[in-house]
Every structure is written in C-alpha cells, then in structure tokens.
Amino acid sequence: MPSVGLITYDITPVQGALANAFLILINSLFFNIKFIGHLSQYPEDSAPKLVNEDIAVFDFIIVGASAAGCTLANRLSEQEYWSVLLIEAGDYPQRTTAVPAFYPTFAPSGSDIWQYVLKKDRTVCTGYEDKKCRMYRGKLVGGTSAINNMHYLRGVYEDDNKTDILYESIENYADAPKKKTNVPKGEIHLEKVLQNNTALRGTLIAAYHELGLSEAHEKSLLGVRHVPLTIKDGERHHMARAFLTPLKIRSNFFLAKNTLVQGIVMNDPLDKRVKGVNVSLDNHNFFVQARKELILTAGPINNAKLLLLSGIGPRDYLLKRKIPLVLNMPGVGKNLKFHLAVPLFFTSNLNEDQTETDFIQDTFNYVMYRIGNFSHTGINDLVAFMSTEPYPNIPNIAVFHNYFKIGDRMLKIWLEGLSLDPKIVTNIMKANEKQVIIMLTLTLLRPQSTGEVKLNDTHFHGSPNIEGHFFSDPIGSDLLALTNAFSRVNKLQDSPTFQQLNIEFMDIVVPDCRNYAFCSIHYVKCYIKSMVYPTSDIAGSLKRGPECDSSAVVKADFEVRYIRCLRVCDSSILPHPGLSNTVASDAAMAVKLNEILKEKWIKNYVKNFTEP
Numbered sequence: 001m002p003s004v005g006l007i008t009y010d011i012t013p014v015q016g017a018l019a020n021a022f023l024i025l026i027n028s029l030f031f032n033i034k035f036i037g038h039l040s041q042y043p044e045d046s047a048p049k050l051v052n053e054d055i056a057v058f059d060f061i062i063v064g065a066s067a068a069g070c071t072l073a074n075r076l077s078e079q080e081y082w083s084v085l086l087i088e089a090g091d092y093p094q095r096t097t098a099v100p101a102f103y104p105t106f107a108p109s110g111s112d113i114w115q116y117v118l119k120k121d122r123t124v125c126t127g128y129e130d131k132k133c134r135m136y137r138g139k140l141v142g143g144t145s146a147i148n149n150m151h152y153l154r155g156v157y158e159d160d161n162k163t164d165i166l167y168e169s170i171e172n173y174a175d176a177p178k179k180k181t182n183v184p185k186g187e188i189h190l191e192k193v194l195q196n197n198t199a200l201r202g203t204l205i206a207a208y209h210e211l212g213l214s215e216a217h218e219k220s221l222l223g224v225r226h227v228p229l230t231i232k233d234g235e236r237h238h239m240a241r242a243f244l245t246p247l248k249i250r251s252n253f254f255l256a257k258n259t260l261v262q263g264i265v266m267n268d269p270l271d272k273r274v275k276g277v278n279v280s281l282d283n284h285n286f287f288v289q290a291r292k293e294l295i296l297t298a299g300p301i302n303n304a305k306l307l308l309l310s311g312i313g314p315r316d317y318l319l320k321r322k323i324p325l326v327l328n329m330p331g332v333g334k335n336l337k338f339h340l341a342v343p344l345f346f347t348s349n350l351n352e353d354q355t356e357t358d359f360i361q362d363t364f365n366y367v368m369y370r371i372g373n374f375s376h377t378g379i380n381d382l383v384a385f386m387s388t389e390p391y392p393n394i395p396n397i398a399v400f401h402n403y404f405k406i407g408d409r410m411l412k413i414w415l416e417g418l419s420l421d422p423k424i425v426t427n428i429m430k431a432n433e434k435q436v437i438i439m440l441t442l443t444l445l446r447p448q449s450t451g452e453v454k455l456n457d458t459h460f461h462g463s464p465n466i467e468g469h470f471f472s473d474p475i476g477s478d479l480l481a482l483t484n485a486f487s488r489v490n491k492l493q494d495s496p497t498f499q500q501l502n503i504e505f506m507d508i509v510v511p512d513c514r515n516y517a518f519c520s521i522h523y524v525k526c527y528i529k530s531m532v533y534p535t536s537d538i539a540g541s542l543k544r545g546p547e548c549d550s551s552a553v554v555k556a557d558f559e560v561r562y563i564r565c566l567r568v569c570d571s572s573i574l575p576h577p578g579l580s581n582t583v584a585s586d587a588a589m590a591v592k593l594n595e596i597l598k599e600k601w602i603k604n605y606v607k608n609f610t611e612p
C-alpha cells in the first residue's frame, strides 16, 4: 500500500470528508513520486575528495561509467585489496530516466547527452535538420544504458569464427544474467512485456506470419521476437543500478562523477607504460595515478578521441595537428561501424486516440504503483529479424516498431528526437490529428561501409569529427539490402491483417525525393538515402586484431598494442556491432577482462569460473 506523508495544502473551499480524501490522495502522490529513480541507489561521489589530494593513486582506473565500465568496476572491486576508481564525465541520472515509457525523451540535447553531428554528406541524411545525421550517447552514470531502449539481446556473432577468444567470451558470458550465477554481486534484471498493451502487437505478429516470418525460437535470431527489457519493478534497471548499487558498501571502490578525463599520461616517452590520467572537475585540473592498469570504457567515439588527443594514432595526422606523438598507430578511429536505420511511417484507421483521461490515469498508476503504460515501452520490444540475403538463417535486417495513437503527445517528442526535417515533422503530425501512426524502423545489421572518427580540436571539449561514409561499399550491397528490406516490409500492406485496418505506407514528402513517382524504385532509393541515420549500436573504432594486422589497435587480451597496462573494453574493439544491441556484449567483455586481469595480477591465481 502506498504510504502517506505529512504535507498540508490550503483547500479551504472544500471541507470535511471530501477535503480529507483529497489530501490523502495528494499526499500519497507526493510521497510516492519521490522514490522514482531515487539517487540513494548510487555510490557516493568521491570526486571532491580527489581534488584535495596531493596525488591520488588507485590500482585500477576505469574511464566511463558505461555498461562495460560499471560491470568491470563491480568485478574488479571484489578483490578487497584492490582499489578501483571509476571516472564519469556526467552526473547521476535524472529521475525521469527511470520511467520506461519516457525513453524517447532524452535525445537530442541536454547536459546528460553527448550529441555528435556527423560531417555533412550531400548524398545522405537530407531528411534531417540541416541535412545532417546525428548520433547520441549518454553522458551520465550508467552511460547510454541509462537512456536507451532497454532491449537486452546477447551479442550474436553466428557467422564469425567461434574459436576466437573474444567471441568465445561473448558466447560464454552473455547469458550470465539469465543463468543468475551472479545474483549476490549485481545482476541485470530482465522483464518481458508480453501484455497486449495495444491490439497492434497481435496485428503485427499476424501480418509477419502472413509474410512468412514466424515467431523466433531459442536457437536462431531469425523471426519475430519480444525482446526482454532491462526493467525491474516498473523502473529502468540500467547498468549502474545493476552493478554499482552493490558497491555502495565496498570501501575499495570510488566513483568520481562530473569528472572529465582529458588525456592519458605515460611513464616517460621511451617506456610505453601508462602512468595515469589528466582529469578536470569544475575548474580544477589534476592527475590521478593508476598503479596497475588504466581501462577505457568510454565508448567507441570517446575512446578513439582520448587516444588521438593523447598522441596515440596515425603519425602524420597527429603531427599535422601539433599533438605530440607517443605512438604511431594507423588504425585509431578508422574502422567505425554502425547499424544503419531507415524509419518508415504508416497510417491506419485503427480507432485509438489518446485522451487526457488516459494520460492522467497512466500517470496515477505509475506514480502510485509503477504499473500501466508508463512501466513499459509499448510495442518497441517487438522486433522482427529477417534476411534479405541468400543465407536464410542469419538475419541482416531488424525491424523495430513504434505506435502513436491519434493525437499522441509522444509523437512530436519522437520526431524531434530523431532531428527530422521540420517539414517532415509537420506532415506526420498533421496526419496524426486524424489517424494512428505506426513507425517501422528498418535496421541494417551488417553494413559493409566503414566510417571514421577524427578530431576537430586538440582538447577534449571539442566535438569529434565523425565521417559516416554511408553506402560507400564498392559493390553497393548496403543500399541493395535496405532496398530489398523496404520492398519486403512494404508487402505487409498486402496482408489481410494490414488491409483490414487500412494500414498504408505514408507519403511524408521527403524534400529531395519529390521528383520521383511515389514508391517507384528511384523513389525508394532516394527515400533510403535521405532518411538513413546511424543507429546507436557503434563498434570498431579501436579494432582488435592479430599482430600482423597494422590497422588493429588492441591485442587479444584487450591491451593496446605496444603500450603496457592500457586496455580498451567495450564495443570499440569489436569488428562490428553484431546482430543485436551492444549492452549485453559490453557486459560480457567486462567479465572476461576481469578474468584476464586477475590472472595477470593475482599471484598463483587459479581460474575459478563461478560465472558460466
């Protein structure tokens, strides 16, 4: 039962039993809302203490409270005699991030977001503001996992060489949360939202069946599936909640928030061993020493930026920018890979509108009991994995779903979050005055094109220069795959289920495609190029590879080549983001690195695989 606090309001005109009942209601709402996303679940901030120390020294320093950073901090600090510092540029998450239904409200700006605008390319992203594509990452404790869609799918590398130790680690560790072997230490909590929060869930599943795509089974990713979400008791259960909350009572763990790592410091120019990091907090700049190792978990963009700013990167490039060279490493920032997404909009005469009463009821249910429509993400957990290639068992396309009732107040937030061209936003909003909008986002899982992370400035505050190079693969397979996926998904319109509800592909009037006949092959190609954007699943900027591969940056054991005691541990080192999202594989890599570090630093360490 919700409890009642003691707050008094002046409601003099209403008296007696009615006033009493009203006061109890208001007090209960106030009392219950303050527990949503409560900050007491995070470890305290040690940053102010660091500023006052002459030299702060820790055994391990981890840069970035990301999925990998939080997991690694949890596992390393299990050794009571190791001191572990986790440095995070952002703050604790705002309370709103805890509410699952509000997941689209965090992009595109705010102090807790890194917004990266990609270098302009006249041939793509023309359906977005300023004809430019954008990328977002979380700048907060928990990293992007504290603002993302909460899908939890293990990293799937079905088509890669399984003997490789990294894939072995992902295969072995990614299911750990499911097996609940790590309950006492911190656990990712997953929930499946199977309740039919809208009739549309059933409609979509039926239409996919009619298209020949059945529900996915355990062994293969292919098919339609309800992806489990990182939610617990109606609140987002991001990686800081899963892995940092248990550390509140560990005296060897330290969190420094609002603290920016500006550069990596070496012992001396000849001895390529890491000494520590230069950091800034408010207006203070200081140095923190890593006695054993420094581990970068700041994500594929900022990890690459940190190495480049610290003089580790392509020689000529760094010298041209007058950055003192520490090590010539041609591959830094080079192999950037991300899934490519294209949103398609459909209208329907489904008669569901969002009334004020519904919204108030949803708010009440959530604030009081953490249940109802705010406690999940609608139909976003429904994902269709399909293949447009001749390998029928391996998907190359994922389709994500969103649904907006007539006059839906979330639609504008969504469209602006995508930074769509304002004219396109107006067209879709106008249609939504009278019709339901269904958004199907085609996502290319294995793009062949490769982008690059470069610098704009010689200090960390400057934004990076990200080149997408979309559709640059020589044989045009990325555009072909998306064109095929477009036709396949459009066939849903012919299914009896879609026809019954008059679900039709909408002409959103893409400015650059007006000269082509609607839905002609030229239109489709133009639509894809104009409406494509890079998704949030990024990898590869610090590729891991064998000694003979000069473009590789990281060795098999996650250590940066030719530099001692500097490791990278997140999707930066994967050759591509994999067939699903990256949170699961990031956590898996962190668990693996913990084993590697224990083997190195604990004398006579005997492998004790309590984890799978």
Ligand SMILES: Cc1cc2nc3c(=O)[nH]c(=O)nc-3n(C[C@H](O)[C@H](O)[C@H](O)COP(=O)(O)OP(=O)(O)OC[C@H]3O[C@@H](n4cnc5c(N)ncnc54)[C@H](O)[C@@H]3O)c2cc1C
Residues within 6 Å of the ligand: 063, 064, 065, 066, 067, 087, 088, 089, 090, 107, 136, 137, 138, 139, 140, 141, 142, 143, 144, 145, 147, 148, 149, 150, 151, 152, 153, 259, 260, 261, 262, 297, 298, 299, 300, 301, 302, 303, 306, 460, 536, 537, 538, 570, 571, 581, 582, 583, 584, 586
């Ligand atoms: C809108 C959106 C939806 C997504 N949905 C899903 C999903 O449903 N499922 C899923 O698995 N994945 C999803 N992802 C992707 C996923 O959340 C991320 O890939 C994952 O969280 C790991 O991100 P990362 O490695 O870039 O690190 P991040 O999580 O971005 O963490 C890096 C951290 O390092 C900090 N940092 C960076 N530079 C510095 C510095 N110099 N000093 C100190 N700290 C620094 C950052 O502030 C940040 O907190 C989504 C992403 C986005 C943007």
